[in-house]
Structure formats: C-alpha cells, structure tokens
Amino acid sequence: MNIEKYYEIKNSLPAPVQLIAVSKFKPAEDIQTLYNEGQRAFGENKAQEMKAKHEILPKDIQWHFIGHLQTNKIKYIAPYVTMIHSIDSAELLSEVNKYALKNDRVIPCLLQFHIAAEETKFGFDLRECEEMLNSADFQNWKNVHICGVMGMGTFTEDMDQVRREFQHLHQIFDTLKQKYFADDADFKELSMGMTDDYPIAVEEGSTFIRIGSAIFGARNYNVPVND
Numbered sequence: 001m002n003i004e005k006y007y008e009i010k011n012s013l014p015a016p017v018q019l020i021a022v023s024k025f026k027p028a029e030d031i032q033t034l035y036n037e038g039q040r041a042f043g044e045n046k047a048q049e050m051k052a053k054h055e056i057l058p059k060d061i062q063w064h065f066i067g068h069l070q071t072n073k074i075k076y077i078a079p080y081v082t083m084i085h086s087i088d089s090a091e092l093l094s095e096v097n098k099y100a101l102k103n104d105r106v107i108p109c110l111l112q113f114h115i116a117a118e119e120t121k122f123g124f125d126l127r128e129c130e131e132m133l134n135s136a137d138f139q140n141w142k143n144v145h146i147c148g149v150m151g152m153g154t155f156t157e158d159m160d161q162v163r164r165e166f167q168h169l170h171q172i173f174d175t176l177k178q179k180y181f182a183d184d185a186d187f188k189e190l191s192m193g194m195t196d197d198y199p200i201a202v203e204e205g206s207t208f209i210r211i212g213s214a215i216f217g218a219r220n221y222n223v224p225v226n227d
Helices: 003-012 028-036 047-056 071-076 090-102 126-133 136-140 159-180 198-203
Strands: 018-022 041-044 062-065 083-087 107-113 144-151 189-191 208-211
Touching: 003 018, 003 028, 028 047, 041 047, 047 062, 047 071, 071 090, 083 090, 083 144, 090 107, 090 126, 090 136, 090 144, 107 126, 107 159, 126 136, 126 159, 144 159, 159 189, 159 198, 189 208, 198 208
Parallel strands: 018 041, 018 208, 041 062, 062 083, 083 107, 107 144, 144 189
Antiparallel strands: none
C-alpha cells in the first residue's frame, strides 16, 4: 500500500471530487489501514466479497458497488450499500428497487453508459436509457434514486481518445439532467476516472474517481471470493 500516493491523489482533487478507494481483491486489513487515515468511501465489484468485508469492518464505511452486478447478488448488498454505480439495464434497476423495498431503503444509483471502444464493457446507450426513463415502470420504482451517470474509458495509451469518451459521458449527463432530472438536486454525479486517467476525468467534470492500484498496489487475485 502506498499511503504517500493516497495523500498525493487526495490532496490534488478539487473540492467537489470524491475519491473512492477501490479495494476489490484486497484484504480487510488494507481497508482498515486506509480507514485509519480517514478514508471512508471504498469501492468493490463482487457482492459477496463486499458483504464479507462489511461484516467485519467499521460500520461508517461508505460502500460503493462499482462492478457488473448480477440480479441474484443484489440481496448481499441491498441492506447497506451506499451507492451502486453500475446500473446497466432496466431489469437490474427493477431488481435493485425490489430488494431496496424489502430492506426499507431508497438506494442511490448511477446509470452506467458504454462509452469505451471495448465491446466487453457494460452499459446503456442513450436510446435504451431514455426508453427506461420514459417507461411507466420507472415511475413506479420508488426505492431507487438516480443520482447521475458512470462510465469507463477505453484501456489505451491514447489519452485524447479517453478525453473524448469522458466528454461524451458528460454530454449524456447534461442531456439527462435537462430532460429528466432538472428539478432533482441529487442528480449531480459523474463517476469516471481510474488510476491511469483520473486527471483527465477531473478536468472533464468527474465527481467520483475510482482509484485502486495506485493506492493498494497490484491486485491480489488470491483473496477468497465466493461470488
């Protein structure tokens, strides 16, 4: 773990931008170490791994789910998750709403858009998203609250391409804000930017950056996960 790098990144961020420390595949001890430095927001991409860590770590940690979420795994995070960044289908949002209702919660969510060149990444396109937002079903999902959008740039050394992708996501955000969320002050989040491209993301309006390897080091795939 690189505590100096953590403070370097944290201290470089303008006031509206929040740092999510991506702790996936990292042991609870590493999270506790960063927690002791004052970090509260952590990102995970495996529901059962998040659940296991939630059970043994301080209860004021803000858990952000940032990975592809399977509908049959929502039950593991619905009672406590702070925000789900990766809503990529109407079916998924419907299921999150169902489990939020069971837990008497309203879960903040971000809509994930496919902005990268890689086909392997998940996410809405704008047409699909607008179909959902215009649907009667969406109006009835009272236990989810859409707070913004999320996207992942292409894994490439071409930072000009990544910048264009982040600009595109910001344009999507602006379109949705104007058409659907103009009166909702909570629709304000752009979750974009990771270790290799977060400075560009911040320049292009990101409010959440998701940083893992720069702080925690390379991933440890030997951490037991039952997802």
